[in-house]
Amino acid sequence: MTPLSARTASVPVPQAETELALAGRWRVVVLNDPVNLMSYVVLVFRKVFGFDEPTARRHMLEVHELGRSVVWSGLREKAEAYVFTLQQWHLTAILEPDETR
Amino acid sequence: MKRVEVKLALSVVAPLLDLVKRTIDDLQDRLAAPQSLQDLDEDLGAAWKGELLAGQNGDCQRFLALFDSEFFASGMVAFDDTNAESVLRACAAIRLRLRDRELKSLSDEALESAGVETGHLDEAAQKAYMGYVFLATLQELIIQHLDAAILEG
Numbered sequence: 001m002t003p004l005s006a007r008t009a010s011v012p013v014p015q016a017e018t019e020l021a022l023a024g025r026w027r028v029v030v031l032n033d034p035v036n037l038m039s040y041v042v043l044v045f046r047k048v049f050g051f052d053e054p055t056a057r058r059h060m061l062e063v064h065e066l067g068r069s070v071v072w073s074g075l076r077e078k079a080e081a082y083v084f085t086l087q088q089w090h091l092t093a094i095l096e097p098d099e100t101r
Numbered sequence: 102m103k104r105v106e107v108k109l110a111l112s113v114v115a116p117l118l119d120l121v122k123r124t125i126d127d128l129q130d131r132l133a134a135p136q137s138l139q140d141l142d143e144d145l146g147a148a149w150k151g152e153l154l155a156g157q158n159g160d161c162q163r164f165l166a167l168f169d170s171e172f173f174a175s176g177m178v179a180f181d182d183t184n185a186e187s188v189l190r191a192c193a194a195i196r197l198r199l200r201d202r203e204l205k206s207l208s209d210e211a212l213e214s215a216g217v218e219t220g221h222l223d224e225a226a227q228k229a230y231m232g233y234v235f236l237a238t239l240q241e242l243i244i245q246h247l248d249a250a251i252l253e254g
Contacts, residue, residue: 033134034209035200036193037237039244043189047252064213080138084149087136088156090193095138 025098026079028072032063033092044089045071048082073098104181105246107239111176117232118168124198124232125161125191132157133194157194164191182250185243189251192236199236203229 030041038060045056049071062069072082079095086093132153141149164187167178180188200212203226211217215234219227243251 033197034212035197037240037244040189040193040240043244043248043251083138084152087134087153089190090134090197092134092136095140 023076025073026076026095027070027098028079028082028086029068029070029094029096030059030063030086031092031094032067036091038064041091044086044091048085048089102181102183103247103250104179105242106177106179107242109172109176109178111173113231114176114235115173117228117235120199120228120232121195121236122165124195124202125165127202128161128194128198129158130154133197157190160187160191161194163187164195180243180247182247182254185247185251186254189240189243192240196233196236199229199233204233 041060041063042053042056045051045059046053049056051059059069059071072079076095083093083095132150136150136153138146138149163184167184167188172178200207204212206222206226207217207230217230219230222230
């Protein structure tokens with residue numbers, strides 16, 4: 001069971017306001033940490049998102065140099081699943097609303 | 102199935118294992134990194150963390166299984182597609198905890214550049230840094246030799 005399924009099973013979200021907020025687009029953002037190896041972060045990006053090597057490396061360098069990189073955007077449910085998977089790999093990943101659209 | 106066997110220097114690695122095991126014990130009921138998700142209610146947040154913690158503990162047990170009687174007899178450890186991902190994640194978790202607990206005095210810049218002068222560290226921090234570097238070396242070995250298996254798995 002993942003937290004995603006836990007929500008479906010046990011925590012209904014009835015408020016219209018919350019539903020509207022969750023219905024928009026969300027960004028998966030990875031934040032820098034000083035511990036995880038660059039090669040490890042590249043591998044995780046390739047594994048989780050299916051990026052090719054140059055794309056994964058570009059995102060890794062963004063994280064390293066700018067402190068954060070937006071690695072995916074889309075519907076909340078899938079974004080949550082990506083954040084969970086990245087956190088399983090011990091990357092610091094957060095969700096934020098995508099206000100660019 | 103690709104399998105990588107590595108012979109480790111027993112005299113170097115064995116003394117680090119007590120520290121590694123203590124760190125894994127310390128991780129039994131805490132996440133290596135403070136992970137959460139905004140907008141989750143208390144129950145869902147607890148379920149989220151519980152799932153992460155269960156995965157982290159499973160990975161750490163797979164890591165510890167490397168250091169069995171064969172390792173203490175020959176120094177050999179083996180990686181393949183059945184344990185590579187777990188060992189990679191466990192190494193990350195242990196390194197994060199070592200950084201938080203024993204290597205707080207080191208700057209992020211020093212850690213990222215691997216430019217740590219160990220001479221001025223106390224004995225406990227020196228040992229922690231050796232463990233930190235050892236775990237990174239294992240990660241590099243796995244990534245170098247088993248990346249295809251991990252990506253396909």
